Amino acid sequence: MDDDGLESSPASSVFDDTSADSDDVDADVLESHLDRKRKNRRGHQKSSKEQNKVSKIAKSRPLPHQASALVASVIGFIRYMMGLANSKSPLPAPPSETEVSQWANLVKARRETILKKLNVEQPANVAERGQGGSVAANEKFRRKERLTAIRKEGVQPVEYTPAPEIPPEARSLPISFQTKTQVDNEFQSKGFSRITFEWKAPQSLSASRWNMATALILIEHWSRWYKTQPHDQNNLQNDIQGVVERWLGSMRSAYSKQLQSAESAQTAPSAGGGREESTSAVTASDRTHVKTRKKISELRYEAARAIFKKNPRFTMLFKDYRTVSDYEDNVEDPTRPRTRIVPRWRSEMFTKVSHQLDEAARQIQKKKSARQGKVADLLRRGEMKIEPAEVEIPMSPPLKLPADCYDETYMDSMPPLERRQIRQGEAIGLDLFLHAINKETIPGYMDTNEQNTPGGSNPARSSINNLAQSMNATTTSRQTIHPTFSGNMNNVTISGHFTTNQ
Secondary structure (H helix, E strand, O other), X not given: OHHHHHHHOOHHXXXXXXXXXXXXXXXXXXXXXXXXXXXXXXXXXXXXXXXXXXXXXXXXXXXXXOOOHHHHHHHHHHHHHOOOOOOOOOOOOOOOHHHHHHHHOHHHHHHHHHHHHHOOOOOOOHHHHXXXXXXXXXXXXXXXXXXXXXXXHOOOOOOOOOOOOOOHHHOXXXXXXXXXXXXXXXXXXXXXXXXXXXXXXXXXXXXXXXXXXXXXXHHHHHHHHHHOOOOOHHHHHOOHHHHHHHHHHHHHHHHHHHHHHHXXXXXXXXXXXXXXXXXXXXXXXXXHHHHHHHHHHHHHHHXXXXXXXXXXXXXXXHOOHHHOOEEEOOOOXXXXXXXXXXXXXXXXXXXXXXXXXXXXXXXXXXXXXXXXXXXXXXXXXXXXEEOOOOOOOOOOOOOOOEHHXXXXXXXXXXXXXXXXXXXXXXXXXXXXXXXXXXXXXXXXXXOHHHHHOHHHOOHHHHHXXXXXXXXXXXXXXXXXXXXXXXXXXXXXXXXXXXXXXX
């Protein structure tokens, strides 16, 4: 009965009902399973990314400051090998697909060239080689001779275009012609047609085989050259590859702007006045440095106001943090005072005024207060050096400062068009302000004129007062060259239309 019942039931109906039920269930189960897999995959990807970031941070080493002499040396060496006289020289074009292919397939191409030369004189009649052992032996001997000749002669290297030679007077580093020749020879032997980078590639060297190979060759030759220079050889322990990566990151933006400028130059003249903006990728270290410089700027501004309460045009000079020196981090010993990097654009007198305001900022703090200790630590100064001429990113000067705030040599070295964009104002006599600050901060201070003049009279001060009186007697609105003072610099007024960036 049971068997008959099964036989009488249509097979399709039994399996259809079962399959329909299972399809409904399987679809939900499958969708849930796929959702779980997607979630797990996303979670795994996030975890992997986080682990990669953690690993990268753990393996990373602090990079030298962008304005340090070491970085200037590395970047200056690379620029020299590419024929770039300074930081404003246009970057060379990136390698073409043909150049990259020629470099990547160098060994294969050389092997084909050797085989072609080796087989050029083989007998055309194959049957001839089967006539006897003497023919085969002769052919083997001839191939051996040809191979020896090819080895002695060598394989023709790739066509190479060296970068133009920079005149000795325009070089920022003492790199010899022999060093450049050695670098060019190695690049040519490795299949490179010239020295350049893939500027549009990601910043990481591992993202571009061309960039990685180029950087490693340049770093190796820079290290050899650096060992011949009177520098601290411990600097070679720094992450030089990281320095090059950081520089490539900034040059990626610079090359994009270079292309945009070239395109716009074909249609209309640039309205930017020739000033170049910083293109460096902003790092956490950069932000920390800017924050520190802003704090120092605020302290100097407070100190200037404490001494010259009624002279805002002088005190406003210190509102812009760019007037403050940058510094190098002491990675090996953070307890040591930082090495200050004085901007090349800043005059020696402006530097002296700024440093003496640091002393004033310390003195106006409440004694034995927590703030006093923080201010003293912030303002303490170790070694001091001028910003190198060839830096990765030069410190740009603020606009519209008085003329005696700018270094004359720096201003004279600028192109006239670029110099006009600075729009420097009339000199305000920073030496007189320094004299007044010294009198307020140095016990028993007297300048050399007062010490050498009987009775303490100061001919320089008298001449300045006479100048002010003569200018007040006239009806002209010409600006004064120096502020006048008589004992209290708070009463000094600076005429004219002097403004500063804030």
